[in-house]
Amino acid sequence: MRSQSVIFEIIYSYMRAKRLRNLIFSIHRYIGLAVGLILILIGITGSLLVFHSDIDDWIVSQQFGVVIPQGQPISIDRTLEIAQAAHPQWKAVSVSIPKSDRHPFHVVMEEPNANPDIYLDGAHQVFVNPYTEKVMGDRLERFSYYRFLLNLHYRLFVEQPGVILTGTVALFLLIAAVTGTFLWSGWRKLSTGFKIKWKAHIKRRNFDLHKVVGITTAVFLSLTAITGFGWNFSDFTYPAIRTVTFSPIPNDDPVTSKPISGQAPITLTQAVEQAKAALPGMQLNSVDLPGSETGAISIYGLYGESWSTYGVAHIDRYNGKVLQVEDSRQPKSLGDRIINSFFDLHVGTFWGLPSRFLYVLVGFAPLVLFITGVVMWQHRRENKNKSKSVKIPVTSDR
Secondary structure (H helix, E strand, O other): OHHHHHHHHHHHHHHHHHHHHHHHHHHHHHHHHHHHHHHHHHHHHHHHHOOHHHHHHHHHHHHHOOOOOOOOOOOHHHHHHHHHHHOOOOEEEEEEOOOOOOOOEEEEEEOOOOOOOOOOOOEEEEEEOOOOOOEEEEEEHHHOHHHHHHHHHHHOOOHHHHHHHHHHHHHHHHHHHHHHHHHOHHHOOHHHHOOOOOOOOHHHHHHHHHHHHHHHHHHHHHHHHHHHHHHHOHHHHHHHHHHHOOOOOOOOOOOEOOOOOOOOOOOHHHHHHHHHHHOOOOEEEEEEOOOOOOEOEEEEEEOOOOOOOEEEEEEOOOOOOEEEEEEOOOOOOHHHHHHHOHHHHHHOOOOOHHHHHHHHHHOOHHHHHHHHHHHHHHHHHHHHHHHHHOOOOOOOOO
16 A cells, blocks of 8 residues: 555656646747747847947948047037037037047937927937037937837837836746746756757757757846846836845935026036046046036946946036045945846846857847747647547447
């Protein structure tokens, strides 16, 4: 009797394990079929965004011409004057600093009737040659290489509903990556999990390609899914991260300037000098102009190529004092460190150039996985239909 009970327990455990595997397989399959096309779109646009800065610089040079250094470049204040004179009806919002002596200034300006509820509605990039003091041209910012792809990647061109949708799809991607890893055949024998039998039947080759691409990209797809979900639902995820890490909630009150009677605002050049002194070693990136009489001048910069190491200095526009400084290299808490790591993990800058190239390939993984997954699903359906159509011969005695 004891031996029989042991056998029944083994059979029951096997059946439970098989049911669990079938359940996980069903979850994995239907997630892939349900959101696969959206994941392909998000993945490919993500790949195209990895080197967006270099690509957009090339597009600007082709569209507006090349900057040839000659003498000393003009100041940021003079740049703003030139852009404002060329488009007096627009309002200047920010000025981006040239990356090198062969890049132009670009001033972001908004049309007076821009709709704030529409992504970059009425926003223009005005390019100014820092040597000739001439406007090279302008373009709608939302149709620049970076902004166009980011709008598609992040919100699918449908504003806040798109943000919610892509954030939800990111969660499904994480579940698909986890369930796919669970189903991976390499857990039985490691070598088979990374092997593609190219000379086998097409069904086998398709399966092998799916499992190998899936397992080799699972970690990176999971990282992009977690960080993408975290960004899209930051109103929930950021407080949650700070709560579980016992990190203080930062003060989000706007930094304000105090108007001084009879005193004109300081120049942007003076504000930049104050920011340099407050954040030594920071490479200037852009200057956000005050949005009101009490607004502050916000100066952004990087300590490397990644936005995970950034600095921000908020300057009083009247007395030139530094109101607030943010240095991502010196996070105030564990929660801040985790949130600051999102950028590197999402865009692949953690290993420099090699990991960026890797992420270009990872972005195409959803395309390969969707195609191979659909093929496997079709094969299964065909096999089921064949098994149903098999007729059992009926014999009779005559």
